[in-house]
Amino acid sequence: METVKQPLQPAEVEMVARMAKALGHPTRIEILVFLASRDSCFFGNIHDELPMAKSTVSQHLKELKDAGLIQGEIETPKVRYCIHKENWEIARKLFSNLFDLFDWKEMHC
Amino acid sequence: METVKQPLQPAEVEMVARMAKALGHPTRIEILVFLASRDSCFFGNIHDELPMAKSTVSQHLKELKDAGLIQGEIETPKVRYCIHKENWEIARKLFSNLFDLFDWKEMHC
DNA sequence: ATTAATGTTCGTACATTTGCGAACAATAAT
């Protein structure tokens, strides 16, 4: 079976850019690394790890959530944050396709 | 041989965020897709594809270049742009590590 | 010396992002 290089479709371009933008801040990468390192991740745990105001942490979490990369659920009075597994896999594939774009390309500079 | 999950090092966190940020705009993704689709990519070719002023295109190219993802070389009077293969592979690995972070993780929400 | 071709840089305007503390909301405990 042949592998055909698929260019990213317009909707995929938008989505990968959207997700990349959400990943485009060190604090948000830190949050993801931290989420991956723990079983239980309440907001407070995340906030404790980061040298910034809770309102700022909350905003970064909101950006990750709006991009679909994480999810949060209320466990009154706390909020538990987790990776959004399904969208994370979608993101993995989108970025994989992106990085494969140049695999069979000869260079001219 | 065992595979040990390596958390991203601080310098890697910065770098992946830096690169993600550069990828975080649809136009810049379009530029990369276009670069991948052609053998020869002069500035003019890229500009012709995009519905925006050349100064804007030039800025987007500068962002990609500053992030190390592409390179440009002058072929007077034109400028040829290409992927930066070496850094592109570095980026691929950084993002791959990022997306692998949650591979062995059970969900709690 | 002028003119043409190709891009970059500059100056400006507007929008978005980042960060903070204060105020607020929701629930639980007293």
Add this chain to the structure above:
DNA sequence: ATTATTGTTCGCAAATGTACGAACATTAAT
């Protein structure tokens, strides 16, 4: 009812990003 706990939202300020046209730089051609 009050108070305590946990996060979110609001309002603000500063910084950064996006886009444009004009001006500029470089080289080639006339």
